Amino acid sequence: xxxxxxxxxxxxxxxxxxxxxxxxxxxxxxxxxxxxxxxxxxxxxxxxxxxxxxxxxxxxx
Numbered sequence: 001x002x003x004x005x006x007x008x009x010x011x012x013x014x015x016x017x018x019x020x021x022x023x024x025x026x027x028x029x030x031x032x033x034x035x036x037x038x039x040x041x042x043x044x045x046x047x048x049x050x051x052x053x054x055x056x057x058x059x060x061x
Contacts, residue, residue, distance in 0.1 A: 010036060017041045020048060 021038030024030050040048050 012037065012039065014039060015041060018045050020045065 017039040018041075019037055020040050023035050023037065030036065038048075
């Protein structure tokens with residue numbers, strides 16, 4: 001027996017950009033108002049990456 005995969009469409013009506021983070025996993029229950037996606041304008045993505053690198057460097061200390 002095989003199970004059919006169900007996909008749920010998430011519509012986004014914000015500023016166009018690059019998806020850099022997903023804050024949930026398939027099947028998770030998410031509270032209303034919680035962030036689902038991290039979306040960044042392409043010209044700002046380099047700054048987001050630098051912040052993430054700094055945080056990772058601090059964690060490694």
